[in-house]
Amino acid sequence: MTRKPGYSGLQIGLHWAVAALVLFNYLFGETMEEAFDAVYEEGQLASGLGYQLHVWVGLAVLAMASLRLALRAILGGGPAASSGPALLEKGAGAIHALLYGLMFAVPLLGAAAWYAGIEDAADLHVLAVDGLMILAGLHAAAALFHQFVLKDHRLLRMMRAR
Numbered sequence: 001m002t003r004k005p006g007y008s009g010l011q012i013g014l015h016w017a018v019a020a021l022v023l024f025n026y027l028f029g030e031t032m033e034e035a036f037d038a039v040y041e042e043g044q045l046a047s048g049l050g051y052q053l054h055v056w057v058g059l060a061v062l063a064m065a066s067l068r069l070a071l072r073a074i075l076g077g078g079p080a081a082s083s084g085p086a087l088l089e090k091g092a093g094a095i096h097a098l099l100y101g102l103m104f105a106v107p108l109l110g111a112a113a114w115y116a117g118i119e120d121a122a123d124l125h126v127l128a129v130d131g132l133m134i135l136a137g138l139h140a141a142a143a144l145f146h147q148f149v150l151k152d153h154r155l156l157r158m159m160r161a162r
């Protein structure tokens with residue numbers, strides 16, 4: 001079956017929604033750290049709205065990541081459907097695969113820490129978040145390089161529905 005290159009409106013909407021929600025949880029993660037310490041180190045009850053937002057925003061990322069993978073399997077998209085140099089396409093594909101993996105690993109590790117009180121999962125959650133932010137930064141820089149230096153309209157693929 002031949003598929004049109006690019007992404008559907010829903011795929012594009014989910015891409016940017018995940019990017020915004022990940023950034024939100026990254027910037028406001030401290031409230032969750034305080035709640036985790038209160039519950040598991042000081043034996044107190046967690047208070048405030050901040051940590052609840054962290055949990056729901058993070059679980060929304062998990063749900064959206066699942067939907068994205070399902071849509072990708074059905075609708076396609078991604079570097080395989082485009083035409084850059086083979087080695088660069090492989091690199092981009094590997095980064096996308098790692099980003100997908102971390103979209104699952106980060107919230108799942110957070111849930112294991114929060115709901116089961118697993119300290120090691122909390123440490124891995126924080127480590128995985130750092131990895132996600134570094135990769136997302138590289139990925140965003142690559143998108144800007146494609147768009148403005150190579151001028152191959154790569155960024156537009158994630159802005160205009162096919």
Ligand code: HEM
Binds near residue numbers: 078082156
């Ligand atoms: C400002 C930040 C970002 C920019 C400018 C950006 C840009 C793009 C662009 C242009 C593409 C399409 C590449 C192509 O197929 O030609 C893309 C795909 C992708 N992006 Fe981002 N992105 C950003 C943030 C993120 C974040 C935070 C994540 C993950 C949490 C992410 C995950 C992905 C994945 C997995 C794909 C591949 C989609 C697929 O083919 O199924 N991006 N991004």
Ligand code: HEM
Binds near residue numbers: 025037106113129
């Ligand atoms: C995309 C999703 C998520 C991102 C980007 C994210 C990001 C973060 C960040 C930046 C911190 C603070 C790290 C620090 O200041 O040391 C943190 C801590 C934490 N998060 Fe998340 N989080 C996400 C999802 C979740 C989910 C779904 C849960 C639980 C259901 C969760 C539970 C926790 C816990 C328990 C901590 C405290 C860990 C500790 O103090 O060692 N997170 N998260």
